[in-house]
Amino acid sequence: MIWLEKVIAVVDYDFLIVGAGIFGLSTAYHIKRTNKNAEIAVVDKNLDAGQGATAKSAGGFRVIFTNPVNRTLAESSVDFYLHVQRDLNRDLGIVMAGYLILQDKRLFEINRPVVERFEERGEVKVFRSDELREKLKMNVNFDGDEEAELLGAKNVDYGILAKKCGYIDADKLASFYKEELIQMGCSFEFNTHVENLFLEPELKLGIPREPRTWQKKRIAGVETNKGRITAKNVIVTAGGWSHLLLDRIGVDCISKPKKRQIFTVKLKKPELEELFHTDGFNEEGIMPFTFLPTGHYVRADKRDKTFWLGFADDLGRGFDTNEDPEERYYYDNIYPVVVKYFPQFRDVSIDNMWAGLYMINSLDGAPVIFKVENMVVATGDSGSGILKGDAVGRVAAALALGKKEAELYGGRRIRSDVLSIHNRCMEPEKFIF
Numbered sequence: 001m002i003w004l005e006k007v008i009a010v011v012d013y014d015f016l017i018v019g020a021g022i023f024g025l026s027t028a029y030h031i032k033r034t035n036k037n038a039e040i041a042v043v044d045k046n047l048d049a050g051q052g053a054t055a056k057s058a059g060g061f062r063v064i065f066t067n068p069v070n071r072t073l074a075e076s077s078v079d080f081y082l083h084v085q086r087d088l089n090r091d092l093g094i095v096m097a098g099y100l101i102l103q104d105k106r107l108f109e110i111n112r113p114v115v116e117r118f119e120e121r122g123e124v125k126v127f128r129s130d131e132l133r134e135k136l137k138m139n140v141n142f143d144g145d146e147e148a149e150l151l152g153a154k155n156v157d158y159g160i161l162a163k164k165c166g167y168i169d170a171d172k173l174a175s176f177y178k179e180e181l182i183q184m185g186c187s188f189e190f191n192t193h194v195e196n197l198f199l200e201p202e203l204k205l206g207i208p209r210e211p212r213t214w215q216k217k218r219i220a221g222v223e224t225n226k227g228r229i230t231a232k233n234v235i236v237t238a239g240g241w242s243h244l245l246l247d248r249i250g251v252d253c254i255s256k257p258k259k260r261q262i263f264t265v266k267l268k269k270p271e272l273e274e275l276f277h278t279d280g281f282n283e284e285g286i287m288p289f290t291f292l293p294t295g296h297y298v299r300a301d302k303r304d305k306t307f308w309l310g311f312a313d314d315l316g317r318g319f320d321t322n323e324d325p326e327e328r329y330y331y332d333n334i335y336p337v338v339v340k341y342f343p344q345f346r347d348v349s350i351d352n353m354w355a356g357l358y359m360i361n362s363l364d365g366a367p368v369i370f371k372v373e374n375m376v377v378a379t380g381d382s383g384s385g386i387l388k389g390d391a392v393g394r395v396a397a398a399l400a401l402g403k404k405e406a407e408l409y410g411g412r413r414i415r416s417d418v419l420s421i422h423n424r425c426m427e428p429e430k431f432i433f
């Protein structure tokens with residue numbers, strides 16, 4: 001019968017990657033590193049790599065997690081970034097500022113068993129409230145303060161200083177992967193918006209309305225504003241927009257996007273200069289990346305000599321792809337709380353602000369990496385995609401290359417389906433702040 005004639009699809013690329021954020025870049029890098037001859041294209045709607053959530057991030061990294069998968073992903077990624085900066089002499093803007101996690105007695109008691117384990121391994125040092133008040137000139141006690149009670153500002157009884165923590169310049173990290181990929185012969189298609197993923201039957205019959213339900217299907221490529229691109233394998237690393245492509249073809253990535261914002265202030269007062277240069281926590285001689293008991297954070301940015309302030313709101317903040325920063329959000333929701341703890345910020349206005357998307361997996365807050373036919377999806381960063389980014393790329397690359405295990409930096413091995421939806425194997429993370 002004429003309609004049973006086989007039509008062989010013309011395949012252009014071996015791997016087509018949608019999204020040039022940290023997940024897409026590191027996936028492309030590790031595929032190419034493993035398989036030098038692979039023809040790879042990375043497509044992004046922006047004009048350059050890493051301009052989505054990657055460029056918007058605070059770049060914070062830590063390795064202290066209780067969940068072994070979280071820990072392995074973070075530690076191997078951080079070790080890789082340190083290797084790139086120290087051994088390959090590529091400046092990634094890494095600042096080992098440490099994380100200072102401030103807690104009241106109640107929360108500290110919950111965390112105590114875990115903190116003691118970290119302490120035994122020399123990974124954290126615990127400071128008491130009087131030392132913190134002295135070093136940081138901060139308010140630590142709000143007993144009888146009605147305003148503090150209204151703001152939900154809890155006392156600072158302890159500060160957990162986690163050492164192998166700090167921040168990285170996410171722009172530089174994205175450039176590192178991009179430059180390496182260009183050297184290795186990977187193609188980039190910027191300013192190219194992927195409108196759809198399109199399906200084809202494995203075996204084309206040339207009949208109308210293919211693929212039919214009984215035909216075995218594959219993701220044959222993408223339709224973009226500039227035309228179709230076909231590939232043997234498609235990898236979706238489209239960050240907070242991944243679901244927009246996947247929902248349309250009936251693939252659930254169990255993650256939704258939510259706006260997150262950062263506000264910066266210059267060191268306009270001597271008190272802020274002094275706070276910025278707080279000594280005694282790290283070799284950088286700057287204030288550590290500090291997390292208040294309310295969840296607000298303050299980061300001393302060494303490159304720009306600014307403070308970065310943020311707070312991740314949950315109930316009331318809808319899931320959508322809106323990325324407009326809201327100046328009022330700072331004055332209504334961040335300023336009053338931060339000033340309560342750090343009076344140095346009183347009457348200081350913001351100088352810059354931006355917003356980006358967390359792709360939140362509410363199940364366990366860890367990345368979601370899975371394979372459907374010839375497509376791999378890596379998303380669900382849940383706000384920790386920079387600090388786990390290299391390992392996520394290695395796991396996604398292993399899945400795309402059909403390997404059962406991924407080898408992470410430093411030789412650690414992990415099942416490549418450990419973060420998939422069906423074979424997911426994640427115990428609850430016990431160190432939450």
Ligand SMILES: Cc1cc2nc3c(=O)[nH]c(=O)nc-3n(C[C@H](O)[C@H](O)[C@H](O)COP(=O)(O)OP(=O)(O)OC[C@H]3O[C@@H](n4cnc5c(N)ncnc54)[C@H](O)[C@@H]3O)c2cc1C
Binds near residue numbers: 018050061262358
């Ligand atoms: C304010 C803020 C602070 C953060 N702080 C930290 C932190 O301290 N530490 C940390 O580890 N993480 C942090 N994160 C999270 C981190 O930025 C993300 O986890 C990480 O960047 C996710 O990378 P990604 O590659 O999945 O997404 P992205 O970087 O968003 O990349 C996705 C790419 O896909 C492209 N794309 C999407 N749809 C299409 C389409 N249809 N066609 C073509 N291209 C498309 C986008 O343009 C984008 O470049 C923060 C995020 C924000 C917003």
